């Protein structure tokens with residue numbers, strides 16, 4: 001046991017080229033993973049959490065080199081790996097991204113992956129014992145009896161029995177198959193296991209059993225685990241630390257209890273609020289993550305979360321109710337991108353359906369405010385004047401002028417990018433709001449603003 005982390009990921013990027021035309025010219029890139037860094041200590045379980053599409057699986061497959069990373073380092077310090085390890089060209093490295101085929105084969109023994117759907121990872125014509133024992137054979141164990149003994153023993157460790165060795169995958173339930181997948185991941189005695197949503201496909205009733213098994217095995221074998229999930233409540237049960245990912249970046253990383261007790265990024269706060277809680281005094285369930293996750297081909301400038309953030313910062317000249325400021329920016333973005341369909345709203349209001357233009361502009365503007373959660377009057381006079389004029393232009397079909405007027409509303413969150421900075425021991429987050437301040441105020445206070 002050393003103090004050195006088992007795995008150090010440094011500024012890892014995976015960009016998928018977007019190609020167009022007969023010549024397949026590259027016209028852009030999906031920045032699925034865009035410069036993430038973290039360590040995993042020996043025997044530690046790190047959770048990687050975020051909504052679907054934020055880049056978790058791409059991060060995992062780039063770390064284990066199922067896909068070639070675009071750039072960055074993945075330093076692995078497993079048994080037998082040190083800085084003097086010699087790569088094929090004679091240079092010294094323990095950077096997985098530089099491994100040659102021989103090193104990669106050894107690494108793939110020491111770092112194993114478990115996937116969400118256990119059904120698809122077994123050959124239906126092979127007994128589960130044979131499919132696990134095969135790995136031992138591939139890695140040089142010639143003694144058939146010994147292979148069988150090791151696998152039978154492992155089946156016991158994952159809560160199955162030695163006699164299951166000769167049974168076929170279809171004879172097992174989803175939960176049992178995930179136990180078998182765990183046995184297969186462990187048979188080569190790895191240092192690191194990457195588990196990508198290992199319980200998401202399972203019935204809620206058996207999730208807890210599998211999570212508890214992961215915990216037991218992690219302890220028994222002294223494993224380091226990268227545990228990927230979109231669900232923070234699952235992470236809480238198994239992880240020592242949590243890294244929160246949004247649109248290809250890590251926005252907060254901290255010990256699990258700190259993330260739950262004192263989140264420093266509004267995105268983390270929103271994920272926490274989605275966890276159902278039986279405690280009626282808990283105020284978190286009211287934060288609603290609005291809007292679409294932007295595309296990684298064109299991520300927002302500045303803080304990537306600002307287009308959906310309930311705490312998006314107001315410039316000094318305004319002092320609006322926070323929810324109105326959020327609504328105003330959302331309205332601005334929708335008008336600027338051209339997705340506010342005034343004609344459609346007009347048709348919807350035309351209840352007699354005669355096609356005659358009987359809907360007044362005042363009704364239409366009222367409906368647009370309602371649709372975008374904007375009040376009848378903003379408390380700030382100058383902001384209200386600008387909004388009212390933009391609405392006038394919009395209902396008069398002068399979309400460009402409306403967009404121009406609304407574009408005068410800007411937030412510091414889109415003007416520059418917050419870096420990950422320290423918020424306490426082992427706690428980092430990237431948000432201007434909490435950079436130099438006390439913890440995020442309670443969600444209940446925010447609503448009372």
Ligand SMILES: Nc1ncnc2c1ncn2[C@@H]1O[C@H](COP(=O)(O)OP(=O)(O)OP(=O)(O)O)[C@@H](O)[C@H]1O
Nearest residue numbers: 016030032051052053054055056057058059230296
């Ligand atoms: N081969 C590819 N080409 C282009 N874009 C891709 C490719 N693979 C993934 N992406 C994009 O990269 C982003 C990250 O995808 P990824 O699957 O890693 O996210 P995730 O957080 O694991 O989500 P999920 O839990 O739904 O799998 C998504 O926007 C996805 O559309």
